[in-house]
Amino acid sequence: MIRVLHFSDPEQAHRRIALLGVNEAETKHLISNLRAILVSVPLTDVVFPVLPPLLEKKGIPWARGRDVLLLSVSSKAQLNHTEQDPFGTGDPFASLREAIDRHRNRKYALSCRDRTLSLAGAPRIMGILNITPDSFSDGGKYLSFEHAVERGLEMVKDGADIIDVGGESTRPGSTPVPADVEISRVVPVLRALAERTETILSVDTTKAIVAREAVAAGACIINDTSALGDDPEMACVVRDSGCAVVLMHRLGTPSRTGLSSTRSWTRFMNGLRRRKIQGSPTTGSWSTPG
Numbered sequence: 648m649i650r651v652l653h654f655s656d657p658e659q660a661h662r663r664i665a666l667l668g669v670n671e672a673e674t675k676h677l678i679s680n681l682r683a684i685l686v687s688v689p690l691t692d693v694v695f696p697v698l699p700p701l702l703e704k705k706g707i708p709w710a711r712g713r714d715v716l717l718l719s720v721s722s723k724a725q726l727n728h729t730e731q732d733p734f735g736t737g738d739p740f741a742s743l744r745e746a747i748d749r750h751r752n753r754k755y756a757l758s759c760r761d762r763t764l765s766l767a768g769a770p771r772i773m774g775i776l777n778i779t780p781d782s783f784s785d786g787g788k789y790l791s792f793e794h795a796v797e798r799g800l801e802m803v804k805d806g807a808d809i810i811d812v813g814g815e816s817t818r819p820g821s822t823p824v825p826a827d828v829e830i831s832r833v834v835p836v837l838r839a840l841a842e843r844t845e846t847i848l849s850v851d852t853t854k855a856i857v858a859r860e861a862v863a864a865g866a867c868i869i870n871d872t873s874a875l876g877d878d879p880e881m882a883c884v885v886r887d888s889g890c891a892v893v894l895m896h897r898l899g900t901p902s903r904t905g906l907s908s909t910r911s912w913t914r915f916m917n918g919l920r921r922r923k924i925q926g927s928p929t930t931g932s933w934s935t936p937g
Contacts (some may be wrong), residue, residue, distance in 0.1 A: 648686050649687065649745075649746040650687045650737050650746060651685065651746055651750035652685045660681055660685060661674060661678050663685075664677060664710065664717060665710070667687070667714070667715055668713030669710045669711065669716070669717065673710035673711070674710065676708065676710065677709070677719060679708045680811060681709035681719050682719045683720075683722070684719060684720050684722070685718075686717065687715045688716045688717075689714060689715055690711075690715060694739045694740075694742055695716055697739045698739060698785075699716070701728075701740075704911075705710070706727060722749045723744050727740070727744075728740045729774065730851055753767075754779040754912075757891050759867035759868050759891045760862075760888065760889045760890055762847055762867050763848055763879050766863035772810065772820075773807065773808065773809040773810075773811050773849065774802030774807030774809050775809045775851075776789060776810055776811065776813070776836070776901065777794050777816070777851075778790060778813065778836060779810065779813065779832070781935070787860060787920050789925065790832075791880065792835055792839070796839045796840060799812070800838065801841070801890070802844060804843050807846065808846065809850065809868065810847075812833045812840075812848065812866075812875055813852070814852070814857070815829050815851075815852065817851075826857055829854065830857055830860050833857070834864045837865050837866055837867070838864040838865060842896075846868045847867050847868065848865050848867055849866060849867070849893070850869070852871065853871055853873040853878060853881070854881075855878045855883070855884045856880075856888075857882050858884045859888075862884070863890045864891060867892055868892070868893060869885055869892045869893070870893040870924055871892060871893065871894060874894040875892075875894065
């Protein structure tokens with residue numbers, strides 16, 4: 648199937664192209680001419696034999712991998728076909744334009760228990776509510792139940808699509824708090840917000856017991872800054888609850904983490920694979936290179 652390949656930056660595109668078996672010289676050539684859209688065409692597709700000379704004529708960069716031909720364009724318009732086709736295939740670019748349309752019209756949706764959050768169109772906003780004395784921006788401001796609930800509802804009114812509630816600071820140099828303290832901070836606030844708003848609620852925690860109590864109080868997303876690494880039971884909570892999960896890349900623990908990170912994204916992703924959620928797949932996940 649002809650597909651548009653996602654990439655967030657040239658480095659990620661380079662890795663994807665190399666993994667698809669393109670030699671280093673052609674990979675560098677394609678990356679140096681990389682545009683917004685990267686298309687993958689199987690070598691078994693009926694249009695493959697006619698593409699290379701047509702792409703060369705149009706000046707569209709391309710490369711051949713093990714099983715696919717890759718090409719990069721700035722827009723679908725570059726693949727308009729107005730010339731006489733010498734190969735008798737009609738419009739060989741039609742299926743490529745259709746693939747770009749499918750990619751653009753794809754409905755990006757995140758399942759959060761019995762809720763669905765559309766990620767298509769305008770960016771979604773997550774309001775951060777820290778019920779802690781020592782967090783980055785709002786530590787100490789909303790320690791009381793009343794102030795925390797008021798702040799959560801204020802962010803909903805301001806347009807937040809998600810309210811993320813945390814009861815333990817993860818700033819560099821912070822000190823962990825016991826699970827019962829964390830529960831006492833976040834659960835009453837989550838329960839009150841769930842009763843007063845339809846906005847999706849998230850809990851920021853690395854502890855399975857806290858996540859379990861938060862889900863019972865109304866949380867639909869589990870935001871784990873350890874990427875399921877601190878508590879071996881957290882993956883089971885995610886699986887059993889049907890919550891979406893946010894996985895954060897982190898170097899060390901908050902009490903030992905500095906402001907710079909040298910751990911590679913590849914090592915992070917390999918760690919996630921080792922800690923993969925067993926059983927039925929999770930309903931949604933976000934990974935953030937924090």
